[in-house]
Structure formats: C-alpha cells, structure tokens
Amino acid sequence: MPDAIFADPRLATLYDTFDGPRDDIPLYVAIADELGARRVLDVGCGTGEPAVALAAGREVVGVDPAEASLDIARGKSTDVTWLCGSADVVPAQLPEFRADLAVMTGNVAQVFLTDEDWHRTLGAIHDALRPGGHLAFETRRPEARAWERWSQAPAVTRDVPGVGTVTGQLTVTDVDLPLVSFRHMYRFPDGTTLASDSTLRFRDHDEITTSLHSAGFDVTDVRDAPDRPGMEYVFVTQRADIPEP
C-alpha cells in the first residue's frame, strides 16, 4: 500500500512542485546512454518525470502501485507504457518485455522495509531484464544521516498549478535505525490540511551488495549522485548471467 503522498490524488498533485528541479534525472539518462539501453523499465515511476525523460529514443515501461501518481504520469506521455503495481506485474502483464536496463530513481529502493519485500522486488526486476541486463538505482547513505536535516527543515510554501498556494511541513516522527519515519503535512488554499506518513529503510553499502548478489546481480559500479554528493549511493549492477558474445 503506497503512502498517501503518492496514492491520494490531492497529495499526488503536489509531488512534482514540491520535489523541485529534477537534477537527478540526467544521471539515469547518461547511464542508459552509456549502456546503450533501448528498453528501460522504471520501477516506482511515480508521477513519471524520469520515465518521460528516458523515453526519448527508447521504449520505456513505468510501473508504480500508486494509481493517483500514475494518472499524473499518463497525462505527461502516451509514449511510456504505464502499469499499476509492483515490479512483479511486469512479467505478468508484458510477458514479452525484457528490459536492457531497469532503474529505481527517487530512492524508491528505500520504500521496501522488509528483507522479503526487497528480495521479491529484486527478483521481479531480475525476471524483467534480459540476460546481462542492468539495474541502476540510488539509495541514501545511512552515514549521511539525512533525517537530521529533515528534522530541522522549515515549512515550504509553493504555488501548485491548478491548486494554488500550498504550505508543506516535514516532521521526523521516529528514528529506529535502519527505519526512519516522518510525516508530511500540507495546508491547502481552502484551509484543509492533509497528512501523509512514511517510513524508509536505510541499508548500508554491504547490506545492499550482499542482497544484490543473492538476487543474481553483480555490482559493476557504485557512484556518487552528482546532484547530492556524499549523500547517496548509485548502484549500477548487472544480471550475473551475461550471455556469451
């Protein structure tokens, strides 16, 4: 069940405006270019900004369980195939589709709180890739302790197209590592206030590497996120069953 911030239509409408400029997306387009990827799977595509950027010259499938976010994504592009669900709906709904590259942008990897969910997701991505296909994703480095900055973040006011002036406030509600919980509160122009509660899991480098190996991926590179230096790992991995040339 995705968080209200992605699944409630009134909150999903705010996502792009409050997320701000997407300086993270060029990294994923560059990785797709570098790997010569023609078919891309975007897992947890949300409102679709990265998928739409990746779709220039490529076949892209975006999957996300939050229908309200997907509705926004559908309004941005008809070139992307948008699917509702987790990664495992891809082989079920598009049995012929085999991606050269799967991505998880926007720290989607952190929404999988249990080992079981994380392994199931990695397994489903593995199945949706061609042999030797790649998976690239980012995850916040626990040692950068992002939640300490979140707890000091001031309220933010933005003009949201079609909605008006909205004020958002982020509050950290619990730190019980590796889990960090927080609440987004938004006040709408009519005075309505809506809240969304989230929990993310902060996995360290070794835990991620071990989980990738057990899901059948080799780690080919771990990069820094150019837009958030020192804050995130960007894992570039490959299905271990690389075909003979």
Ligand SMILES: C[S@@+](CC[C@H](N)C(=O)[O-])C[C@H]1O[C@@H](n2cnc3c(N)ncnc32)[C@H](O)[C@@H]1O
């Ligand atoms: C922070 S948003 C990132 C959205 C998008 N990747 C981006 O960069 O704009 C996290 C996304 O993960 C999605 N999500 C939650 N649970 C998921 C699951 N089990 N499988 C795939 N995506 C999931 C949410 O619905 C949400 O759209």
